[in-house]
Amino acid sequence: xxxxxxxxxxxxxxxxxxxxxxxxxxxxxxxxxxxxxxxxxxxxxxxxxxxxxxxxxxxxxxxxxxxxxxxxxxxxxxxxxxxxxxxxxxxxxxxxxxxxxxxxxxxxxxxxxxxxxxxxxxxxxxxxxxxxxxxxxxxxxxxxxxxxxxxxxxxxxxxxxxxxxxxxxxxxxxxxxxxxxxxxxxxxxxxxxxxxxxxxxxxxxxxxxxxxxxxxxxxxxxxxxxxxxxxxxxxxxx
Numbered sequence: 001x002x003x004x005x006x007x008x009x010x011x012x013x014x015x016x017x018x019x020x021x022x023x024x025x026x027x028x029x030x031x032x033x034x035x036x037x038x039x040x041x042x043x044x045x046x047x048x049x050x051x052x053x054x055x056x057x058x059x060x061x062x063x064x065x066x067x068x069x070x071x072x073x074x075x076x077x078x079x080x081x082x083x084x085x086x087x088x089x090x091x092x093x094x095x096x097x098x099x100x101x102x103x104x105x106x107x108x109x110x111x112x113x114x115x116x117x118x119x120x121x122x123x124x125x126x127x128x129x130x131x132x133x134x135x136x137x138x139x140x141x142x143x144x145x146x147x148x149x150x151x152x153x154x155x156x157x158x159x160x161x162x163x164x165x166x167x168x169x170x171x172x173x174x175x176x177x178x179x180x181x182x183x184x185x186x187x188x189x190x191x192x193x194x195x196x197x198x199x200x201x202x203x204x205x206x207x208x209x210x211x212x213x214x215x216x217x218x219x220x221x222x223x224x225x226x227x228x229x230x231x232x233x234x235x236x237x238x
Contacts, residue, residue: 003066005030005190006051006159011060011070013050019058020046022214028159028207033181033191035205035222037198043214044194045087048161051192052084053077065158079107081158087167087194089148091136097147098132104154114154121150124180142173149177153184160184161192166200178204202226 004027014020020043028034036044049055051062053074062070069077074084083104091100101121105114122129125146131139136147145165152160165181166174174197181204185191195201202208202222210218210231218225225231 003063004028005065006192007061007063008047008051009061009063011047011050011062012058013046013055013060014058015046015055020214021050021057023060024211024215026209026216026219028190028192030158030190031185031188032207033185033193033205035201035208036192036194036211037201037208038211038217040196042211044211045163046214047211048084048086048163048192048194051077051161052082054084075107078155078157081156083152083155083157083160085148085152085160085162087163089144091144091147091151093135093137095136096133097128097136097139100136100147101128101132101150101154104151105156107155113156117154117156121153124153124183125150142169142177145169145173145177146180149180153189157189159190159192161194163194165193165195166197174200198231199226 006028008024008026011021011024012019024047038044046055050057053072053076057070061068064080064082069080101118108114127143128146128150131143136144139147149162165177178200181191193201193205202225205222208219208222208225209216
């Protein structure tokens with residue numbers, strides 16, 4: 001079997017003297033939507049930050065497309081093909097929606113393709129086309145999430161990582177964002193999704209990993225995990 005697009009083994013990471021991940025193993029295959037679920041503080045955001053180069057691992061390996069990337073700088077990880085949509089969106093105040101989107105393509109030199117991708121993102125999120133001259137930080141929460149995801153898409157990543165898709169958003173907006181991710185995945189985009197709403201995560205994904213105390217406690221096809229009574233009792237009833 002071919003090596004996964006992203007293969008993590010024995011990963012340990014954290015913040016200075018506080019270790020959060022304790023020998024975590026995980027794999028993401030090309031073309032999948034993979035969900036990371038678990039309670040607050042389980043280590044999901046720490047994992048994404050370590051993959052994207054914001055944190056340096058203490059041990060273990062992070063292989064992406066066959067190459068070790070653990071400990072590489074964020075711009076190197078982005079160049080390798082991983083885009084990180086962080087929790088809280090982190091849009092740039094004072095810049096328009098259009099400029100925030102174009103910042104996602106700042107490492108690219110194929111201007112004609114960048115223009116095509118921008119047009120595709122604006123088709124994926126039509127409200128952003130109407131708002132493209134507006135300061136991105138004045139958008140609604142859902143519109144800001146669209147802009148942050150669009151910015152990630154603009155780098156043409158092989159892996160798009162999204163931290164807390166639905167945080168603070170109305171159910172209808174979450175449904176709309178989920179539909180956009182499924183459309184994106186249908187075009188071949190691989191997605192690693194951290195989502196507090198476990199039901200939403202399992203509905204959107206092919207495979208899920210349950211993270212507890214910095215380790216993978218459970219993993220498997222999302223449809224199977226959604227039917228597991230022990231998982232339902234622990235998370236779906238929250």
